[in-house]
Amino acid sequence: MSEVTGKAIDFRLLKRVLKYSRPYRKVFIFTGVITITLAFLAPYRIILIQQGLNDYVKKGDSGGLQNLMFLTIGVVLLHTIIQFFQSYCTSWLGQHVILDIRKELFAKVLGFKNKFFDNSPVGALVTRVTSDIQSISEIFSDGVLMIVSDIVQLLVALAFMFWMDPMLTLFTLIPIPILLWSTSIFSKIIKKAFQEVRVEVARINTFIQEHVTGMTIVQLFNREEVEMKKFDKVNKAHSEGWIKTVWANSIFFPLVEVLSACSLSLIIWYGVIEAVDYNNVNVPIEAFVMYTYLIYRPIRQLADRFNSLQMGMVASDRVFKILDTNENIADTGHNDSNVFKGNIEFKEVHFSYVPNHPVLRGISFDVKEGQSIALVGATGAGKTSIINVLGRFYEIDKGEVLLEGVNINDFKLEELRKNIAVVLQDVFLFDDSIYGNITLGNNNISREEVIKAAKMIGVDEFISKLPGAYDYSVRERGAMLSVGQRQLLAFLRAYVYNPKVLILDEATSSIDTESELLIQKAILKLTEGRTSIIIAHRLSTIKRCDKIIVLDKGQIMEEGTHDELLLLKEGYYKRLYDYQFAEAVN
Secondary structure (H helix, E strand, C coil): CCCCCCCCCCHHHHHHHHHCCHHHHHHHHHHHHHHHHHHHHHHHHHHHHHHHHHHHHCCCCHHHHHHHHHHHHHHHHHHHHHHHHHHHHHHHHHHHHHHHHHHHHHHHHHCECHHHHHCCCHHHHHHHHHHHHHHHHHHHHCCHHHHHHHHHHHHHHHHHHHHHCHHHHHHHCCCHHHHHHHHHHHHHHHHHHHHHHHHHHHHHHHHHHHHHHCHHHHHHCCCHHHHHHHHHHHHHHHHHHHHHHHHHHHHHHHHHHHHHHHHHHHHHHHHHHHHHHCCCCCCCHHHHHHHHHHHHHHHHHHHHHHHHHHHHHHHHHHHHHHHCCCCECCCCCCECHHHCCCCEEEEEEEEEEECCEEEEEEEEEEECCCCEEEEEECCCCCHHHHHHHHCCCCCCCEEEEEECCEEHHHECHHHHHCCEEEEECCCCCCCCEHHHHHHCCCCCCCHHHHHHHHHHCCCHHHHHCCCCHHHCECCHHHCCCCHHHHHHHHHHHHHHCCCCEEEEECCCCCCCHHHHHHHHHHHHHHHCCCEEEEECCCHHHCCCCCEEEEEECCEEEEEECHHHHHCCCCCHHHHHHHHHHHHHHC
16 A cells, blocks of 8 residues: 555656646647636626626616626636536546556556566556556546636635625635635545555455456355455455545535535625615625635535545556566667577576575576477476576576577567467467467468468367357457367467477376377477477476486486486486376376
């Protein structure tokens, strides 16, 4: 949760938000001008009405009254037209500003290290990019410019009132100090309440996103009732956050109405005294009654505007915290991929996800161009971590990773990753067609190339049987396909990108025998002529590898071919192979 600064408005934050309006400065200036113009028109209408009463009604001048009526109608029409443009321009400005902020925020998130996502709930990030940014738009549509309009209207009305009757104006303003004091307290309470609301919105979004994604597990283990109780707790906290804002509003707004009634009472009391005791028939009571509504209405609106501004300020604080997060991968390399042929070398690489908890401890090995190597070891041995640092999804603590003898940090990140394709055990597919999931929006890969590649690795047959074939929508996360089919699509995706290095991370686990046969065929085609790194628990899939590296607790324990490692009678690989072979026999 963001800390409460104690300030009603954080001008540092406001200044930063307003910077995003610079590309639209003409619209901003135009909106500011018509906003100030609008602030003069409402008080001026009251002057016209009072003039009609004093100069025409009391004197029976119907001609002058008629002319004044047409002038008043013109002012009202002008007020309506300007109000339309003000409302449209402020909303237009707010939407274009959040369009730019959302683009900047999403671009920032795209460049974050995987470590950031490990520690950040997805629901909270979704809240930042959606509802928090939407709240920022209200700073423009119902915030700064509208507050300026209300304040100017208030000052103009007071100026007219002092010009008409200074003493009556002072009587009218007697309740104002109480109103200003209560407004100050209200602003602090509402800011704290809105901060709590934004926290609870993020929590409820995170909870819903997580449980909708994991609904199968919830239902499989009959946890619906338990999870519903958890949701009730989160939902109640969200509701209580909003109730605090309602509580503050329910006290403040009736107080404004009471103080407004007090001002009206003072006007009537003073006006009657002036008229009866001092025979002053020109006391502008009618105008002051209207001016009182004109004063208190902006003050009441100011509270509403202030609510919108506070919500926008709290949201902007949370968005800017993401924008200011320094978790991006340094992309300062200058080498392109033309020099990269597939030679890889790890030299004394140390790596940890959490400081002082090393996962890789001085890993050193090399892979020659076109070779295939396998990484074997128990869960947590460091196999996947090697892949993570090779693609620079995480940064190493110590040592070097070299491609063609060049440190991977010296390659442009885009150039590095376009030459490395990874096929994971848990394949992620977007809610798109098969063709869209294969190309990932790359216009350089034609449909003909995709179909040709599918036929080469033996995937075309199952795709062609689907309704719509390559245009078949797989739905969110590929829900309409089996595990094996999703895996085959991952192989096809890797193949059409034609990488120099292919990485298979447990790509043949958790699939049926028929799919495994297709995948084995695809693997042979994919690994042909390119450097390949294969992580596998099934040792039968790595017998043909040029080298097998056995890992344990982040260190290399053994290294060699399948036959060489089997000769080590007390070796880790030999024990693992015998265990799997015995399981297969049984």
